[in-house]
Amino acid sequence: MPLDSGRQEARRVQTSGGALAPDAMARAGGLAGLRWCFEARSASRWMGCRRDAFSQIHLSPLALSSTILLHSQRHYRATLCTELTKPLIIGNIPSASLQPYEVRIRVHCCGVNFADILACQGLYQEKHPLPFTPGMEFSGDVMEAGKAVTRVKKGDRVIGVANTKALAEEYIADQKLLWTIPQGVSYESAAALPVSYGTAILALEHRAQTKPGETVLVTAAAGATGLAVIDVASHILKAKVIAGAGSEKKCSLAFQKGAIQSVNYSETSLREEVKKLTDAQGVNVVIDTIGGDIFKEALHR
CATH class of the missing domain: 3.90.180.10 (Medium-chain alcohol dehydrogenases, catalytic domain)
Structure with a gap:
């Protein structure tokens, strides 16, 4: 489901388990x-x-x-x-x-x-x-x-x-x-x-089946897996990426990799900010590499 009510259906991917994307490594x-x-x-x-x-x-x-x-x-x-x-x-x-x-x-x-x-x-x-x-x-x-x-x-x-x-x-x-x-x-x-790009490809292509033009939200966007997700989603799959990170410096790094918008969730609500950025339509795909409260907020309607 999208982050907020709307017609789109978001495919949520939390990287956990598997040889290329163990949960602890992803977080x-x-x-x-x-x-x-x-x-x-x-x-x-x-x-x-x-x-x-x-x-x-x-x-x-x-x-x-x-x-x-x-x-x-x-x-x-x-x-x-x-x-x-x-x-x-x-x-x-x-x-x-x-x-x-x-x-x-x-x-x-x-x-x-x-x-x-x-x-x-x-x-x-x-x-x-x-x-x-x-x-x-x-x-x-x-x-x-x-x-x-x-x-x-x-x-x-x-x-x-x-x-x-x-x-x-x-x-x-x-x-x-x-x-x-x-x-x-x-x-x-x-x-x-x-590991990082293998995780990104498995999550985006094999699990979420991301299509060109869709919107992808990735958390911990400045980490190795997050940056790989941005790279693959934006440059290979031609999707639009919203990067979530914990500081302005990390958001800036995500922009350099190809994200078109960012959310510093240490200063604002991830859910509310994504709602504004997408005109309340939500996103198509969520790639979460943190878990906990950030994961819950990313999936909140």
């Missing part, structure tokens, strides 16, 4: 802004890390876990959560053999999402047995392909999505979950795409 705006880059060129500095407000997730000094160190086969280094709420460590993991449709990736960059942080605190909706390696999106090069793989070949630059285990030097993926990186796009930029 945090998708990509947390962390990037882990594996640099094989420097033995003394093989991993680079950029940290932001989620600083509780960090690396301790290089540590090898004797419980998983097997000298009889090739190993690769991976980030390990061995104890919830504690610093992650780097350990050696034995390489696994490929199934026919699987691809071995040399990981260059891995996005760290809010869902990864929750998982390492034991607060995520899926509980991973310890120890586990976090990481849901990545970019890298194809090292090896199974005999039935047809989508990529050795040497291709690819991005992909994962449930876990991508925060490592290597990752084995099903070929269906890989896409080639266009020429000129960096590994860092590519690694930021799968």
Whole structure:
């Protein structure tokens, strides 16, 4: 239903659940802004890390876990959560053999999402047995392909999505979950795409079936998922976007991405302002990545 009474019927989408859009990640705006880059060129500095407000997730000094160190086969280094709420460590993991449709990736960059942080605190909706390696999106090069793989070949630059285990030097993926990186796009930029843009595409196209000319309201519009929704809705689906955010600075960022109108819901009622902006007709689609009171207000008649 629209935000207010009218003839239009709004298709509401609250991103929750699913491999690409876990509820906890969506409420945090998708990509947390962390990037882990594996640099094989420097033995003394093989991993680079950029940290932001989620600083509780960090690396301790290089540590090898004797419980998983097997000298009889090739190993690769991976980030390990061995104890919830504690610093992650780097350990050696034995390489696994490929199934026919699987691809071995040399990981260059891995996005760290809010869902990864929750998982390492034991607060995520899926509980991973310890120890586990976090990481849901990545970019890298194809090292090896199974005999039935047809989508990529050795040497291709690819991005992909994962449930876990991508925060490592290597990752084995099903070929269906890989896409080639266009020429000129960096590994860092590519690694930021799968979760946020995957969530936006699933919500707008597959769930809401957004049509050209329709009006889309997106909350938390300045977050990674919100910005991806604005980009896809306005530039690909040719919809009109109203951006909801908690400050004028965030609203300005949403305008830069393609929103045509905005609501600073820290200063005004989201429902009443959208009612004014749409001449009491409401919107066609609501993409909510917050929940709680904002979600209720977005859906209020």
